[in-house]
Amino acid sequence: MTATTAESGxxxxxxxxxxxxxxFAAYLGxxxxxxxxxxxxxxxxxxxxFLYQILSMKGLMWGGTGALAGCGLAVVASTLKPSLLDAKxxxxxxxxxxxxxxxxxxxxxxxxxxxxxxxxxxxNQSNLFAGRVIMAMNVVFIFSAVSYIAYLFxxxxxxxxxxxxxxxxxxxxxGSALLLRWHESYLFDLDIGHxxxxxxxxxxxxxxxxxxxxxxxxxxRYQAKAMGAFVMTLVSAGVFFGVWLDSVGQADIKPLxxxxxxxxxxxxxxxxxxxxxxxxxxxxAGMAYLFRYRLESKGGTSKMLAIFPxxxxxxxxxxxxxxxxxxxxxxxxxxxxxxxxxxxxGYWSWDPKETWALIVWLIYGSYLHARVSHGWHGKALxxxxxxxxxxxxxxxxxxxxYLSGLHSYGHLx
Amino acid sequence: MTPEAxxxxxxxxxxxxxxxxxxxxxxxxxxxAIILLVVLAIASVIGTVLLQNQGQAxxxxxxxxxxxxxxxxxxxxxxxxxxxxxxxxGFLMLSLSACLWRNVPKMLKDMRSRKATVTDKAxxxxxxxxxxxxxxxxxxxxxxxxxxxxxxxxEFRTAEEGDRHSIRADKxxxxxxxxxxxxxxxLVILVGGWMGAHFGFRGNMAVPEGSxxxxxxxxxxxxxxxxxxxxxxxxxxxxxxxxxxxxxxEFRSNLTIIDGGKEVLTSxxxxxxxxxxxxxxxYQASFGDGGSDIVLKLFHMDxxxxxxxxxxxxxxxxxxxxxxxxxxxxxxxxxxxxxxADPGQAKKFQDLGPAVExxxxxxxxxxxxxxxxxxxxxxxxxxxxxxxxMISLTGDDADYKPVALGLDLTHPVEWKLFHAFMxxxxxxxxxxxxQANLEAFxxxxxxxxxxxxxxxxxxxxxxxxxxxxxxxxQLPWPILxxxxxxxxxxxxxxxxxxxxxxxxxxxxxxxxxxxxxxMFYMPHRKLWLIVQPKDGGMTVTLAGMVNxxxxxxxxxxxxLFTKLGDDFAGLSS
Numbered sequence: 012m013t014a015t016t017a018e019s020g021x022x023x024x025x026x027x028x029x030x031x032x033x034x035f036a037a038y039l040g041x042x043x044x045x046x047x048x049x050x051x052x053x054x055x056x057x058x059x060x061f062l063y064q065i066l067s068m069k070g071l072m073w074g075g076t077g078a079l080a081g082c083g084l085a086v087v088a089s090t091l092k093p094s095l096l097d098a099k100x101x102x103x104x105x106x107x108x109x110x111x112x113x114x115x116x117x118x119x120x121x122x123x124x125x126x127x128x129x130x131x132x133x134x135n136q137s138n139l140f141a142g143r144v145i146m147a148m149n150v151v152f153i154f155s156a157v158s159y160i161a162y163l164f165x166x167x168x169x170x171x172x173x174x175x176x177x178x179x180x181x182x183x184x185x186g187s188a189l190l191l192r193w194h195e196s197y198l199f200d201l202d203i204g205h206x207x208x209x210x211x212x213x214x215x216x217x218x219x220x221x222x223x224x225x226x227x228x229x230x231x232r233y234q235a236k237a238m239g240a241f242v243m244t245l246v247s248a249g250v251f252f253g254v255w256l257d258s259v260g261q262a263d264i265k266p267l268x269x270x271x272x273x274x275x276x277x278x279x280x281x282x283x284x285x286x287x288x289x290x291x292x293x294x295x296a297g298m299a300y301l302f303r304y305r306l307e308s309k310g311g312t313s314k315m316l317a318i319f320p321x322x323x324x325x326x327x328x329x330x331x332x333x334x335x336x337x338x339x340x341x342x343x344x345x346x347x348x349x350x351x352x353x354x355x356x357g358y359w360s361w362d363p364k365e366t367w368a369l370i371v372w373l374i375y376g377s378y379l380h381a382r383v384s385h386g387w388h389g390k391a392l393x394x395x396x397x398x399x400x401x402x403x404x405x406x407x408x409x410x411x412x413y414l415s416g417l418h419s420y421g422h423l424x
Numbered sequence: 425m426t427p428e429a430x431x432x433x434x435x436x437x438x439x440x441x442x443x444x445x446x447x448x449x450x451x452x453x454x455x456x457a458i459i460l461l462v463v464l465a466i467a468s469v470i471g472t473v474l475l476q477n478q479g480q481a482x483x484x485x486x487x488x489x490x491x492x493x494x495x496x497x498x499x500x501x502x503x504x505x506x507x508x509x510x511x512x513x514g515f516l517m518l519s520l521s522a523c524l525w526r527n528v529p530k531m532l533k534d535m536r537s538r539k540a541t542v543t544d545k546a547x548x549x550x551x552x553x554x555x556x557x558x559x560x561x562x563x564x565x566x567x568x569x570x571x572x573x574x575x576x577x578x579e580f581r582t583a584e585e586g587d588r589h590s591i592r593a594d595k596x597x598x599x600x601x602x603x604x605x606x607x608x609x610x611l612v613i614l615v616g617g618w619m620g621a622h623f624g625f626r627g628n629m630a631v632p633e634g635s636x637x638x639x640x641x642x643x644x645x646x647x648x649x650x651x652x653x654x655x656x657x658x659x660x661x662x663x664x665x666x667x668x669x670x671x672x673x674e675f676r677s678n679l680t681i682i683d684g685g686k687e688v689l690t691s692x693x694x695x696x697x698x699x700x701x702x703x704x705x706x707y708q709a710s711f712g713d714g715g716s717d718i719v720l721k722l723f724h725m726d727x728x729x730x731x732x733x734x735x736x737x738x739x740x741x742x743x744x745x746x747x748x749x750x751x752x753x754x755x756x757x758x759x760x761x762x763x764x765a766d767p768g769q770a771k772k773f774q775d776l777g778p779a780v781e782x783x784x785x786x787x788x789x790x791x792x793x794x795x796x797x798x799x800x801x802x803x804x805x806x807x808x809x810x811x812x813x814m815i816s817l818t819g820d821d822a823d824y825k826p827v828a829l830g831l832d833l834t835h836p837v838e839w840k841l842f843h844a845f846m847x848x849x850x851x852x853x854x855x856x857x858x859q860a861n862l863e864a865f866x867x868x869x870x871x872x873x874x875x876x877x878x879x880x881x882x883x884x885x886x887x888x889x890x891x892x893x894x895x896x897x898q899l900p901w902p903i904l905x906x907x908x909x910x911x912x913x914x915x916x917x918x919x920x921x922x923x924x925x926x927x928x929x930x931x932x933x934x935x936x937x938x939x940x941x942x943m944f945y946m947p948h949r950k951l952w953l954i955v956q957p958k959d960g961g962m963t964v965t966l967a968g969m970v971n972x973x974x975x976x977x978x979x980x981x982x983x984l985f986t987k988l989g990d991d992f993a994g995l996s997s
Contacts, residue, residue: 200668203667266667266673269674273696327974328975337940341936345933349930354695354696363472366471370468373465373468377461381458
């Protein structure tokens with residue numbers, strides 16, 4: 012047996028069976044533990060320095076106890092029912108959670124490069140290290156998009172690998188930069204600090220990472236590399252918008268307005284972007300479908316066709332992405348309603364953002380109806396996925412730019 | 425179209441029940457569902473483009489009388505509560521109910537009955553099927569055992585028809601519950617929403633510090649409605665906390681609930697933490713000035729050097745007896761954080777201090793709106809530029825222009841100096857040399873401070889006085905009211921809401937998410953293994969069916985086929 016197979020055997024063992032199941036249970040337990048700390052811990056949830064509460068001894072105790080309890084329960088459960096060890100949910104989720112832990116480690120390493128405390132000032136935030144990591148992410152994502160497009164024209168496995176790895180690098184850079192930014196927000200003043208999901212610039216970076224990560228997961232499972240050219244191009248377009256936001260001074264860390272000081276923000280916003288990101292991937296799959304459809308209808312037998320997934324596969328991939336996004340978006344909207352019930356006096360106010368979220372939900376809801384129950388397939392649904400994403404973009408950006416309402420803290424000023 | 429012609433276009437009806445049946449079928453149809461979803465989406469757009477629940481006068485001004493009338497008749501200014509929007513929602517509910525009524529029994533039956541046998545004819549239509557020819561294998565039980573071993577956690581059922589042996593395996597058999605849950609969840613949510621709209625309320629109450637109130641007001645279509653609460657809410661204090669940057673950090677009200685004349689509960693509320701009492705939630709929604717006490721200094725511009733004072737309150741009018749000028753105090757803010765950096769530079773926020781806003785009217789004067797700041801403007805280098813105000817000649821907030829008055833009016837001595845300087849300047853009678861001006865100023869200084877005496881920072885004072893000489897005579901008003909003192913009182917803007925349907929909505933939401941997870945992530949997968957002896961061996965057919973997620977199933981099916989092939993090969997050897 013060669014060393015490489017031994018290694019891959021090790022990784023396979025790590026992400027399957029008992030190893031994966033126990034780790035999954037431990038992660039879940041740790042999350043429940045942290046949530047319990049926020050809810051029941053001494054002093055309960057505090058907006059100030061929540062990051063450090065998690066990273067402190069207290070957080071370690073709550074999270075660690077949760078993880079151990081999760082592990083213990085998992086051992087008991089898997090002894091009672093051994094088939095649990097093959098549970099797909101564990102196998103599918105563990106790599107994501109591992110990846111997140113790696114991101115935290117990466118962010119801790121970046122934190123070493125932070126300027127001295129005396130150099131940090133709220134008025135001039137340009138010397139903070141997260142900005143540099145984000146700039147690197149921008150470059151890497153654009154490079155990845157270019158590589159994916161190059162791969163379409165020169166289907167060389169090396170180019171394909173470069174494209175995929177740079178997309179991975181982008182996700183890790185972006186994710187760790189956001190975590191670092193969370194830490195940085197506390198460097199000005201403990202009062203100012205907050206989770207990095209409070210303004211358009213931050214959520215944009217979150218969106219890039221989630222979109223790319225969902226795409227990479229699909230690529231890995233279904234070998235749909237040709238789709239990357241479309242998804243990563245969308246991400247790159249977003250990157251340019253992010254750079255523009257930075258250039259007009261929207262990238263600064265600002266203190267939270269009172270309405271946003273809630274733990275709901277940390278759940279509602281990321282969950283929403285899981286939805287948006289999946290819809291972006293569905294749009295990429297739809298575009299790839301339409302592109303291939305056009306190539307085929309021209310009667311071409313170009314080399315490009317050989318690396319494209321089949322029309323049926325692309326159709327399935329778009330559906331797959333919507334199937335991830337739709338429940339996530341539904342949950343996010345419900346979480347938003349729960350937050351609104353706590354902050355604004357009603358779970359639904361027909362605020363433009365809420366209404367547009369409903370519109371997005373209705374559009375993807377009818378997409379699913381048309382597909383699953385009406386048996387629609389192919390071109391019409393590919394267009395639907397693309398159009399649905401345009402509406403999503405309006406919900407995400409347009410509402411903030413053109414319509415006013417309760418969500419106006421996402422406003423471009 | 426006449427009703428007769430309309431009926432003629434409909435499918436021919438024999439009797440009322442068949443017409444009813446026709447409608448019933450249409451109601452539960454998927455096409456209607458998709459149309460309703462899309463229509464609802466499009467209708468919702470209108471309400472986001474057209475600002476809802478604004479003042480009628482604003483709408484009239486914005487759209488003109490014709491379109492105002494059209495929009496108003498359609499109820500577009502409060503669109504989400506109009507009969508036609510609610511009708512769409514009602515139709516959605518009807519359609520959902522019809523769909524559930526029709527499909528649930530079928531689905532429940534489907535989930536229960538698991539036919540193990542498959543005819544050869546049916547087998548041809550399977551999307552996934554594959555077969556082996558196994559020679560030298562005759563043990564059906566061994567084949568079945570191998571099949572079941574590969575499918576941990578599946579449910580099995582077997583059947584025998586002659587020599588044909590069928591095994592059916594099911595996973596995610598309850599997937600159809602996902603559909604049922606999701607669709608009934610939406611019904612539940614809509615019912616919860618209706619309950620909230622009918623039996624709940626949501627309104628606003630502005631309570632000044634120190635007073636109590638029990639009446640809320642809310643918009644009812646285009647009118648304002650009122651409702652009396654069964655208890656009083658007293659605002660003991662309102663407090664704003666600020667970040668070091670000057671942005672507001674927290675709005676906090678200390679409230680006491682008075683029920684039946686007794687104080688039952690005293691508590692703080694902040695934006696994300698409402699108070700709950702007798703089914704009513706009390707939220708921190710806004711704040712404003714609750715009638716602060718204001719003292720204005722009135723600088724008389726008639727050259728008399730007189731300074732009088734006016735003590736009044738926000739929201740009150742004050743009339744100056746001498747000049748007939750009326751000051752209507754509209755607002756007071758203790759903090760006014762502004763960006764003082766030049767455009768394009770890094771932002772520098774600075775608090776300009778307390779300011780009062782008033783409208784000034786008087787005989788022969790154009791009314792103006794003025795925001796008068798209490799403190800002089802001191803720039804970022806510490807240079808005192810004197811008192812200033814913002815003046816809007818149109819009364820529109822967008823037209824505010826800063827006006828530097830020159831003098832630092834917090835020091836009455838500068839007012840004196842200004843007049844002394846004016847007096848000496850007029851004594852020059854037309855001589856406009858720089859030297860002469862300087863002489864006049866020196867004389868004015870000597871008058872005010874004594875021969876040769878100079879106060880600290882008199883150079884800046886000289887600059888200010890020079891500017892005042894240019895500026896103040898241009899002002900058309902006989903008095904110049906400047907904020908000099910205040911005692912602040914806030915009001916806290918509370919929102920009071922009761923929603924008996926809210927928990928129903930949460931239950932519906934939980935069902936929705938739960939149902940979606942079942943629907944999307946637990947597809948119903950069915951496999952059949954059909955074993956039939958043939959030519960001394962066995963023909964084994966593996967067939968599969970799935971209602972979702974074909975990509976994964978396709979892969980799994982082929983994996984299973986390969987693995988089972990290996991297993992079966994082991995049996996024959």
